[in-house]
Structure formats: C-alpha cells, structure tokens
Amino acid sequence: xxxxxxxxxxxxxxxxxxxxxxxxxxxxxxxxxxxxxxxxxxxxxxxxxxxxxxxxxxxxxxxxxxxxxxxxxxxxxxxxxxxxxxxxxxxxxxxxxxxxxxxxxxxxxxxxxxxxxxxxxxxxxxxxxxxxxxxxxxxxxxxxxxxxxxxxxxxxxxxxxxxxxxxxxxxxxxxxxxxxxxxxxxxxxxxxxxxxxxxxxxxxxxxxxxxxxxxxxxxxxxxxxxxxxxxxxxxxxxxxxxxxxxxxxxxxxxxxxxxxxxxxxxxxxxxxxxxxxxxxxxxxxxxxxxxxxxxxxxxxxxxxxxxxxxxxxxxxxxxxxxxxxxxxxxxxxxxxxxxxxxxxxxxxxxxxxxxxxxxxxxxxxxxxxxxxxxxxxxxxxxxxxxxxxxxxxxxxxxxxxxxxxxxxxxxxxxxxxxxxxxxxxxxxxxxxxxxxxxxxxxxxxxxxxxxxxxxxxxxxxxxxxxxxxxxxxxxxx
RNA sequence: GCGCCCUUCGUCUAUCGGUUAGGACGACAGCCUUUCACGUUGUAAAGACGGGUUCGACUCCCGUAGGGCGCACCA
Numbered sequence: 001x002x003x004x005x006x007x008x009x010x011x012x013x014x015x016x017x018x019x020x021x022x023x024x025x026x027x028x029x030x031x032x033x034x035x036x037x038x039x040x041x042x043x044x045x046x047x048x049x050x051x052x053x054x055x056x057x058x059x060x061x062x063x064x065x066x067x068x069x070x071x072x073x074x075x076x077x078x079x080x081x082x083x084x085x086x087x088x089x090x091x092x093x094x095x096x097x098x099x100x101x102x103x104x105x106x107x108x109x110x111x112x113x114x115x116x117x118x119x120x121x122x123x124x125x126x127x128x129x130x131x132x133x134x135x136x137x138x139x140x141x142x143x144x145x146x147x148x149x150x151x152x153x154x155x156x157x158x159x160x161x162x163x164x165x166x167x168x169x170x171x172x173x174x175x176x177x178x179x180x181x182x183x184x185x186x187x188x189x190x191x192x193x194x195x196x197x198x199x200x201x202x203x204x205x206x207x208x209x210x211x212x213x214x215x216x217x218x219x220x221x222x223x224x225x226x227x228x229x230x231x232x233x234x235x236x237x238x239x240x241x242x243x244x245x246x247x248x249x250x251x252x253x254x255x256x257x258x259x260x261x262x263x264x265x266x267x268x269x270x271x272x273x274x275x276x277x278x279x280x281x282x283x284x285x286x287x288x289x290x291x292x293x294x295x296x297x298x299x300x301x302x303x304x305x306x307x308x309x310x311x312x313x314x315x316x317x318x319x320x321x322x323x324x325x326x327x328x329x330x331x332x333x334x335x336x337x338x339x340x341x342x343x344x345x346x347x348x349x350x351x352x353x354x355x356x357x358x359x360x361x362x363x364x365x366x367x368x369x370x371x372x373x374x375x376x377x378x379x380x381x382x383x384x385x386x387x388x389x390x391x392x393x394x395x396x397x398x399x400x401x402x403x404x405x406x407x408x409x410x411x412x413x414x415x416x417x418x419x420x421x422x423x424x425x426x427x428x429x430x431x432x433x434x435x436x437x438x439x440x441x442x443x444x445x446x447x448x449x450x451x452x453x454x455x456x457x458x459x460x461x462x463x464x465x466x467x468x469x470x471x472x473x474x475x476x477x
Numbered sequence: 478g479c480g481c482c483c484u485u486c487g488u489c490u491a492u493c494g495g496u497u498a499g500g501a502c503g504a505c506a507g508c509c510u511u512u513c514a515c516g517u518u519g520u521a522a523a524g525a526c527g528g529g530u531u532c533g534a535c536u537c538c539c540g541u542a543g544g545g546c547g548c549a550c551c552a
Contacts, residue, residue, distance in 0.1 A: 014552045046552055079552095106550065113549090122479040123548065144550055162482065171480050171548080179550040186552050209481065210547045233483075233545085240544070268489095271501090275490055278500045297490080299483045300545060307489065307502040317515075363514045373513095392512095423511095438511030450513040 007039025009201045010194065011065075011072065012079075014046040015057035018251025019064025021303070022205060022235045022243060025269040029232060030203045031070045032270070032284075032291040042197055043072035047080045048189055064252040068262050069284070077197065079189050086184030089192050089222070090145045090177045098221040099177060101143035102129040124173035127151075145178035147188075147218060155213045160230040160293040162206070167213040175214055187211055191218045199227050203293075206231040230293050233273050233300045240302060247303070257334045259366030260308065261327060264315040268308045272301045281314060313365035321357035325350070328374075331367045338371070344378060352377050356460045359452025376446035377460070382472040388449035389442075393473055397440035403430070404437045405470045414463045416455040423455070444473040 009030040013023050034041040045061070047053035062076070093099035102125075104112075109125070116123045130148065137143065150169045157165040177188040184192075190211070194202065202212075209231050219226045237247035249255055255265055266284055274297070276282075276290040316324065329345065332338030345353070356377060364370035376383075385393070393401070407426045411419055427434045438454045445457050445466060458466050 012552095016552090049551060102550095109550085117478075120478050124479090157481095165481065167481065173548085176550055181550080183550085185550070190552090205546090206482070207546055208552095211552095213481090231482090231546095236545080238488080242545075271489065273489090278491060280489090280501050297483095301490090302488060304488050304502070310502055313515090362516095365514090388512095420511095427511095433511085435511045442512060448512090452513085454511060 005200060007034055007037040007200050008042065008198050009034045009039065009203060010042040010044055010197060010199050011070075012044040012046050012190070012193075012204070013061050014049070015053045015061060017057045017060055018253055019061045019068075020250055021252060021255065021269075023061075024064065024068060024070075024252045024265075025235065025272060026204055026232065027065060027070050028068070028266060028269050029230075029274070029291070029296070030201075031072075032288050033201065033203060033293065034073075035288045036291050039200075040073040041070075042074060042077065042199070044077040044079055044193055044197065046186070046190075047078055048083075048184070048186060053080070060251070060253065067256055068252060068266060077193065079193060082189070082193060082196075083184055085196070086189045086192050087178055087182060090184060090188060093147065093177065093218075093221060094145055097148070099145050099147050100130060100174075101134060101137065102146045102174075102176070103137050103141045103143045104128055105141065122171065124171075125175075127174060130174060142180040144176045144180050146174040147177050147214075147221070149174050149214070149217055155216050157209070157212050157216060157229055159209075159212070160228060161233070161296040161298050162209065162231050163298075165209065165213075167210065169217075172210075172214055172217070177218075187214050188218065191215045191222070191224075194227060195219070195222070195224045201228045201230065203230045203232065205234055206298075207234060228293075230296065232296055233298055235272060236300045236302045238302055238304065243303060253334070256331065259331060259335070259368035259370070260312050261315045261319070261367070263319075264308070264312040267315070268311050272303070273297050281311065309365045316361050316364055316367075316370070319361070321354050321361070324357060324361055325353055328353075328367055328370055332371070335368065335371065341371070341378065349377070352460055356452065356456070359456045363452065373451070376448070376451065376457070379447060381465075381468055383444075383447040383469060385443060385447045385473075386449070389444075389447050392439050392443040392449060396436075397443070398474055400432075400437050400440045401444055401470055401474045404441060405467065405474060408458070408470070409467055414459065416453070416459040419458050420455040440473075441470065444470045 011027040011030045013019065031041050045058055047058070065072070090099065094101070112126055113123045125146070129146070149172050153169050155167050155169055155172065157167070159165055175187055176185050178184055212229055212231065216226050235243050237243045243250065249258065252265070263284065266287070267281060270287050271280065274291070274295050276295055279290070282290070319327065329342060332342045353374065356374070360370060360373050364373055404423060404426065407422055408419065411422050423437060424434060427437055439449070442451050442454050442457070443449060445451070445454070445461060451457055461469070
C-alpha cells in the first residue's frame with residue numbers, strides 16, 4: 001500500500017487516576033481504526049500538569065488499556081518530557097509575528113472576565129497587548145506568549161462525525177501558548193506533539209471540539225497539515241447527564257471488579273455511538289474489519305448496565321471452559337476475598353471447577369456471580385445453609401433426603417446421567433415429584449436454593465463429599 | 478451570556494425522500510423445567526414541537542423547546 005498513506009492515530013489521556021470509561025471507548029475507536037487500516041495507534045500521556053500527574057496514575061491507564069486488550073505502537077510518549085520543544089515552537093510563533101508577549105497579570109485577566117460577565121459580553125481576552133508597543137511593557141512582569149488568533153473570518157473543522165463545523169473567529173480569543181513560567185499550555189503541546197508524532201487522524205471526545213478550532217489555527221500558523229478530525233459524542237449516565245462519579249463506575253478497573261469480561265466491554269463500548277447496521281454481538285476481529293469513521297453517530301449515548309450485563313452473560317456462556325476459568329482466576333484478585341480463593345485452587349480444585357463450568361457459566365452474567373455460584377465447591381462440611389436452603393430442609397425435606405441418600409449410596413456408577421436415572425426411577429416408584437427430592441438435595445449439597453443441575457453437582461462433588469453433605473443434613477434433627 | 482453540537486420505542490440503534498419505521502437490551506405473557514438461568518414463542522413500545530420545500534418527508538431547510546459540550550497562565 002504505497003499509494004495510501006499510513007494511518008497513525010493516537011490515544012492521549014491525561015493521567016487522572018484511572019482509565020475513564022469514555023476514554024476507554026475513545027482508545028477502542030482509535031485502536032480499531034488504526035488496526036483496520038494497517039496503521040498505528042500511538043499513546044501519549046498528557047502529563048503537562050505535573051501537580052495532577054503521578055506515576056501511579058499513568059500505571060492505572062496502562063493497566064486499564066492492557067486489561068482491555070488495547071495495545072499501542074512504540075513507547076508511550078510523555079507530553080511533559082517534550083516541553084522544550086513546545087516552548088521552542090511558541091518562540092517560533094513569536095518570531096514570525098504569529099504570537100506576542102502579553103503582560104497582563106492574572107488579576108487583570110480576572111477583572112476583565114468579571115467585567116465582561118457583568119456587561120453580558122462574551123468572556124474573552126480583549127487583545128490589550130496584541131498590537132501594543134512592547135516598549136510599554138511594565139518592568140518586573142514576566143509575560144506570557146499569546147497566539148495571535150485571526151479576528152476575521154471563520155475556522156472550519158471538517159469533522160468526520162460532526163460534519164463541517166464552522167466557528168466564527170471573533171469568538172476565539174488569543175490563547176496563551178506559553179505561560180509566564182515558560183511552560184507550554186495544552187493547546188500548543190497537543191498540536192506540536194500530534195504534528196511531530198505524525199498523527200494523521202485524531203479521534204477524541206466532542207468536548208475537544210472548540211479546542212479543535214484553536215488547534216487548527218495553530219496548525220495553519222505553523223504551516224503544518226491539519227490532521228483528520230473525528231469528535232465522538234460523549235457517554236452519558238442513565239439519567240442523561242454527563243457521566244460522573246455520581247453514576248458510580250468511571251474507571252475501567254471498576255468494570256473489571258464488577259466481573260465484566262474485556263471482550264464484552266469492548267463489544268458494548270463499540271456499540272455506544274457507533275454501529276454497523278443491526279450488528280449487536282461481534283468479535284473484536286469483526287469490529288476491526290467493520291470499523292469506519294462514518295459509522296460514528298453524533299448524539300450522546302446513555303450508559304446502560306442492563307445491556308452490558310446481558311452482553312457479558314453472552315460472552316461468559318460462549319467462552320470455553322478453560323479460557324473462562326483463566327479469566328476468572330485473573331479476575332479474583334480484584335474482588336474481596338478473591339486472593340484467598342486463588343490460593344485454594346490447586347490441581348484438584350481446578351479440575352472440579354472445569355467440570356462444573358458448563359453448568360455454572362449458563363447462569364452467571366458476571367464473574368462476580370460466577371464467584372458466588374462456585375462457592376459450594378469451596379465449602380467445608382458441615383455446610384452453613386442460607387435461609388432458603390433451611391426452609392427446604394423441613395421435616396418433609398429431611399425425610400426426602402434420607403430416602404434419596406439410600407438411592408445414591410446404592411448407585412455404583414457416580415455420573416450425572418446414572419444418578420439422574422436412579423433418582424428419577426425412585427421418584428416414579430414412590431409417586432413423588434422429582435422436585436421434592438431435588439430441592440432438598442440442592443440445599444444439602446450447596447447450602448443454597450439455586451444451583452446448576454443437581455445431578456451435575458452430585459458428580460462434580462464426588463461420591464464421598466456428596467453423600468457426606470447429604471448425611472450431615474439428615475442427621476441434624 | 479456567547480459559540481458550537483444533538484433530538485427515532487424506557488435504553489442502544491437501523492433507515493441515508495416513497496418501509497406495515499427494522500433489530501437488540503429491558504418490560505410483560507406463554508412454552509421448556511429439579512431450582513436459578515439458558516433457550517424459545519409472542520405482546521406492548523418511537524420519529525420533541527411548529528412551519529416550510531416536495532407528487533411524497535423520520536430523512537432536506539427555518540424556527541421553537543429540551544439536552545450536551547466549550548468559553549483558565551486545566552488537560
């Protein structure tokens with residue numbers, strides 16, 4: 001593909017402590033787009049604001065991306081490390097007359113803003129120093145460098161999701177590109193980095209749409225090519241308001257702890273703000289093949305846990321027992337009591353879990369539910385029964401247990417199939433419904449009123465353990 | 478306040494001027510059944526409002542309403 005240009009996208013999160021779920025979707029889109037075009041996705045950490053950036057926050061993002069299975073090309077770029085270059089570009093702008101020194105103090109700017117607010121005028125820098133003679137500069141004041149933004153005309157953003165967005169230049173004031181302490185500001189750094197990194201396509205949230213206009217002006221001033229832009233709509237909470245802490249889970253690590261599978265989350269996120277006809281459930285491979293910028297909508301989507309849960313259940317059911325067990329073990333450390341459980345999974349337990357998995361995974365919508373469903377395998381005799389299980393083991397239940405115990409003990413083939421045949425025959429022989437035996441049995445074997453098929457439970461538990469658990473409940477009078 | 482953007486079932490969405498407006502989740506009802514699930518069958522459920530343009534608008538234009546984003550020496 002020599003004629004076609006290599007697509008280079010980037011994901012550029014600011015390290016705030018976790019990988020935001022909206023950021024995760026942005027990353028997914030960038031990733032899928034780059035992959036589908038045989039291009040590259042780069043990663044840049046926007047750590048310009050050192051006060052809010054720390055290694056732990058960066059790690060949280062890398063960890064989140066890794067968990068989601070989104071890899072990037074090359075080394076992650078630290079924006080902070082490139083400050084010299086950003087400052088150099090600011091001075092380049094200054095020297096070519098595309099920027100100027102501004103000596104306004106923060107207090108003056110605040111006053112300017114407040115005055116504008118009172119007078120109900122747009123709050124913008126009034127351009128005091130734009131054309132003023134630099135010789136008038138007050139002594140002892142460290143100036144900032146402001147970009148000389150065009151005052152006439154309009155700036156056009158040809159956005160792949162939003163369409164042709166036109167912003168009047170009069171509404172864009174002269175932004176600061178270099179602070180008085182010599183550090184560059186975001187809008188400058190982003191442009192310089194995206195240019196230097198050879199980014200061809202910027203895919204990010206619409207919250208950056210106005211920044212896109214300012215950045216476009218900087219590109220133009222530098223004579224650089226403006227990358228293709230795609231601003232994707234934001235994700236809202238179930239109530240329609242912007243997703244915030246109030247809605248609960250913001251970081252992907254929270255979704256991991258809630259027991260969602262990375263593949264399910266990818267699928268769900270992909271369908272939020274993007275679509276490919278009526279396709280609902282598709283593999284990541286298919287996403288990569290299908291993903292296109294014009295499949296992106298331009299209206300915000302509400303996050304729907306019910307749908308995520310449904311999808312997750314589907315993925316759990318369709319994951320092989322072996323893979324699912326591995327996912328489960330990988331998940332356990334992130335949930336209370338999970339690490340201890342991992343310690344108890346030896347070869348024997350592993351094979352029990354694997355054997356029980358077909359029955360278990362039909363019923364779990366999350367790995368948290370799977371953990372609960374698997375608990376009976378880890379229980380020690382005598383079991384502690386929950387309320388519903390206790391209710392099942394009334395006098396009638398215990399009597400049923402005693403009679404079924406004899407049947408089970410008499411079976412010389414401890415397989416689910418053989419045991420089912422035997423117990424069903426017993427039920428028919430006594431004229432009692434199967435349920436009258438199955439439910440007390442379930443209570444005795446699992447300590448709960450719900451579980452996978454009872455004959456499977458019997459087989460997985462093994463003859464001695466199963467008979468022991470039944471006997472425990474028979475004898476307690 | 479100024480600028481920009483958005484608006485199809487409760488939710489995610491399909492439709493790219495002509496459809497009985499389709500699918501999925503959720504809800505409800507039935508079937509299956511040893512529990513819970515799964516599976517399966519079916520039902521209810523939508524073009525914000527008002528004007529245009531057009532033979533014909535969910536689709537194009539304008540306005541209104543509602544919602545979102547942005548307006549820092551934050552990113």
